[in-house]
Amino acid sequence: MLQVENVHLSFKKKGSFWRAGNKPILKGVTFHMRQGECLGLIGASGSGKSTLGRVITGTLRPQRGLARLFGEDIHHMDKAGLFGRGRARPGLGGVVSIVFQDYNTSVNPRFAVRDILAEPLRGTKLAGDASYLKALLAQVRLPADYLGRKSFELSGGELQRVCIARALAAKPALVLLDEAVSSLDVSVQFQVLELLKNLKEESGLSYLFISHDLAAVTHLCDRILFFNDGRVVEQVDSLADLVHVKDCYSRQLIAAVLA
């Protein structure tokens, strides 16, 4: 479903003549992902995980290499179809949706839950269909009367559930979870991960789970990519292989969590 091939990306560094230049962020990233799979991408802060996520959602264009979704170059896909309104892939709905880390800043504070959920459906009949929006809330185990509530009336865990429901609204094939549980406390984290697990089983979704928390990644995913300094440094195809990891950074990460 998703193929990322030799993706290179650098950002321009500001500064004086001697300091200015290019700062490489992604240095030849290659991996593949099957439909219905949950792939974990784990790495330190600043290693380029979220930048890779932005390449996959088509918001950043790599200087070299390409990212393909269903065989099509993401950067040349119709953005409306990619994110929501189902024009690019009729019948399937949107292709990619995202759940961000900071739930507070990823919703408009003036919006009620009804408007938040309707955002990716704008321009379609479903946007005004209260029963569809209620069904979305039921999917994330929230009561129907939450439709009229504002974001500040919800707890962190509830608001992140609304963000997950928004991500599911356009029936995507791939959901990108960018540190989606990192800012929640452990018990809420567990509830949200269980919810994601159940949703995957119910709807056959694919997840690309970007995180720095190895325990959360192993809870949800069966295949893990260890990411460091803009590269995939280790690929674990089965969790049983975690004990055979060779790369030093990946071993440090495992040892740190175990300690």
Place this chain on the structure above:
Amino acid sequence: MSALLTVRGLDVALKTKKGARTLVSGVDFTLEPGGAMGILGESGSGKSLTCRAVMGLLGEGFTVSGRAEFQDRELLSLPPKAMRALCGREIAMIMQHPLTSFDPLCVIGDQMAETFRFHLETSREAAWEIARDALAAMRIADPGHILTLYPHQLSGGMLQRVMIGLTLTLRPALVIADEPTTALDSVTQFEIMKELVRIRESGRTSLIFISHDLGAMRMLVDTALVMHQGRQVEYGPAQAVFNRPQSDHARYLIETRNALTSRFLAYAGRRAGLDRERGCCRAAG
């Protein structure tokens, strides 16, 4: 030996248009010199609010009542000037978000020197020298260069170390660490935890460690206080609280933590032994 900090019947209320709303009620604990206490609870349970109330860091909208005795001084009735002299020198706090705890417009060196000049009454040059030594003590490479950088030029882990270095140089009797590792990745988190263990083992400084992460807390504390919806639901020796929790909420927190890590431990549990045998991994150290 008399206790370093004794808190009795601490209540925190917020004045609202509809009247006072109680946010924290009936918190009691005692911290011995050289001891380490953990405050465990979910977001919004009142962990940080309790510590901020003790340090007098809450705004005018809050009402704090009860008793908080630190080295025979009643903190809750201390005048602001005396409290300011005490904070940093005797009681220090390590914040959760290092990036928002520093002034983005000043270089690290100036910010550290400002604190040292206030508490140690030294010259600017001497304060910069102390700051350089503080960073070197935190095993930060090239401390002279780091002092000339702005906060946004440092990583989260590095900034957190700067904050710990700043805190420890003044040799406070009590350090309150408010979720110091929550925003960091696992490897950096482990490095910071090692620094906190070092503080604890020095025996000079007592520690209050606030977290919702039971794993981090197990590594550090000898007493644990569990909070839920502004109330203290359990308090006692850490091993007893973690292994035989009496309250439903403490049991729930411990069970969810175990459930979250069970899959990882089942697959990677043998890893720790392997790394020790091979002696390759720094973090396992």
